[in-house]
Amino acid sequence: ALIPEGVAFAFVAGVNPVVGLYGAVMMGLVTALVGARKGMISGATGAVAVIFAPMVMEQTEEMDYDFALTCLFTGGIVMGLMEVLFGVLKFGKYIRLVPHTVAVGFVDGLAIIIGEAQLGQFYEGSGDDKTLLQGVDMAVMIALICLTMAISIFLPRLTKAVPATLVALVTVTTITQVLSLTDVHHARTVLDYVVDMDDTVTTLAAGLPSFVVPSFRWEVLKVVLPYSALAAMVGLIESLMTLTLIDEITETRGRGNLECVGQGLGNIVTGLFGGLSGCAMIGQSMINVKAGGRGRASGISAALFMMAFVLFGSKIVEIIPLSGLVGVMFVVVWATFEWGTFSLLRHIPKVDAAVILIVTIVTVLEDLAIAVMVGCILSSLAFAWKVGKKVHCNTQIDEHGTKVYQLEGPLFFGSAQSFKTLFDYRNDPQEIVIDFRNSRVHDHSGVEAINNVTERYAQNGKKLHLLNLSAECHKLLRKAASVIEVSVIKDLDWHICDDALA
Incomplete structure (x- = not known):
């Protein structure tokens, strides 16, 4: 389950898929070794990828792709330092101050952002020459997306022996390869996507991650600081909420402040070795815990298997169709969005309903950090007003x-x-x-x-x-x-x- 999402989240961030896979490996390995919550799986995530994506896009256009990568890796390190500081100062307990209504609006807005980021794949060309896919191309794109989603959603109801997203990607990849060999249709693949970013690239073959010298020049820091602060906040919220959920399932208690430090160290190491930053992954953590993975060995082994795939499976990644990754991301959107929100809005106080809607809208129109802050402030004022009238x-x-x-x-x-x-x-x-x-x-x-x-x-x-x-x-x-x-x-x-x- 980590492999397709590692590739897909790199795709969201606008970087080479290998960067996403390196991020999944390094984050998973470091947090499994030093994190406080045994059994929790961390890696490159959509919540963090969608934050750094505008920065990567902007710096690629204004400077070049290499400078954008420098900003991405330095931003991940700065994000990690902030998370470590958060843990050292014992601020982890304050996650409990985030109201449930704010959390609901936050995840709904996050789902919408991730879904919106996929719409660009329904166009061909670049810049001003972008045009909507037509005819057979659009029909095949939609069909493959629907097939990917159907397998990902319905296969777990039949068997959970294999990851559904992996089966879905293998299936659509096989179909697109057959269509390509028979000259019926050529679907855009991950390699095509990477070549569009850098036409000097001919393969995704990669070795062990190498040390990347971070750049702390002011011209880099002034770019990354706002994104890093936002990513640190969102990453910790996701991680600590995941930790709380696993605590409830396992009837044990993780140490929030130590987990903040572990997440921070994971992002620092990930940035130093050229990976996409991330945080705890709710879906993968649930899969692991429900399968009996309650110790550090489960997270470590998952990271090592991922590394083996990076070393020996690049040719497979190259031929994955973009339609398959879009389908995977739409499934992530489906799983992330709180569909119970629509029913909830009718049965809770109007103030709480307003907070959910406002946080969702601000998340989509502005950013996640501002949305959470606005939501917490509104909830606090509403509570103060309600309690104040009772004196x-x-x-x-x-x-x-x-x-x-x-x-x-x-x-x-x-x-x-x-x-x-x-x-x-x-x-x-x-x-x-x-x-x-x-x-x-x-x-x-x-x-x-x-x-x-x-x-x-x-x-x-x-x-x-x-x-x-x-x-x-x-x-x-x-x-x-x-x-x-x-x-x-x-x-x-x-x-x-x-x-x-x-």
């Missing part, structure tokens, strides 16, 4: 004539305005107590709201006291003591002390 209080008058407000709900920036409307500043007695037994002050906005209420009572010649503050609330008030003056009491019997002193 309320019960009131009573004690034996001393003091009015006690028993506050319910959290006091923070989202509830500060509602909190200030709870009090009857003009008609309350001279002494007022706010009981925080069932409430907590969470931020400076909450403290400032208390100060505002205190001042409004003072303007009416009345005194406000705070009761049952938690240790955290006391700490916040102490920090703000230079600008905020409030009266904190331990219990409602403070009147007794005042009377005794009098």
Whole structure:
């Protein structure tokens, strides 16, 4: 299952398929050796390939293909360094802060982007001379894509002894070779695609990956930094979500921060040896775990088999039809897209539905990182608004004539305005107590709201006291003591002390 997708994702990124296969080998091997989640398979992925694809295309047009490759490999190394830093700083736990609605919108948008990237293969020619395939060429292209998808989707229902995508590619490759030999039709192949990029290439034959000297010149770094940051973020989100899924299946717990370091080291090594960067692969990881692959040996052996294929199977890769790879990618799109989204949108709060749609749209129109950030911000604001409206209080008058407000709900920036409307500043007695037994002050906005209420009572010649503050609330008030003056009491019997002193 790794081989066809390694080739297909290189195809998405606009680079030689060998680069994708090297990426699958190096990422798989390094993460299997040093990653925290045993049994998880990593390699070159569509999520990362689709991020670097615009950079490769842009630099190939503005400079040349070699410079684009330099940017790709350096970008992978920088991506890896960012991931290592993320793990060292123990930020892996923050993946739990990504809401499910954001994750759904993210994967839906990712699926659309990957699918959209395949549409270029329905054209022939390049640049301004591109024209849509016509007649027999279009018919054969569509037929082979449909056949690839049908085998990939339905074969697993009959047997899982062999990877369905591999069987699909072997089948369509055989068909196209027969059509070519009989002069009925010549389908564009992987080799044709590579020759279009570099007409000096005549074969995909490759040896062991060789060390690539990275370039950290400013002209390279200024190109790669935004793409690397985005790829690191997306790669870690995919990897940590995959880790969480495997944790649930195996009923064990992986170490997120260590996995971030492992993913980072994998991308650094991949960049140093001329491979396409990547992350954890959900589909392949599920295949491995469900087949009983729970240790490091499964990932290591998969990477070594991949390396053997790179060394001895290049002639096979050369004759794979592009229609077959497009079919494989459409299956990836089918599997990636959350089809339950359409039903989900009708059964969840409107705010959550809006977040899913907005994240999906922003992912397609802008990029994945901005989409995730926008989604998290919108979800946070929606949550703050919802919780903020729940703050309320019960009131009573004690034996001393003091009015006690028993506050319910959290006091923070989202509830500060509602909190200030709870009090009857003009008609309350001279002494007022706010009981925080069932409430907590969470931020400076909450403290400032208390100060505002205190001042409004003072303007009416009345005194406000705070009761049952938690240790955290006391700490916040102490920090703000230079600008905020409030009266904190331990219990409602403070009147007794005042009377005794009098």
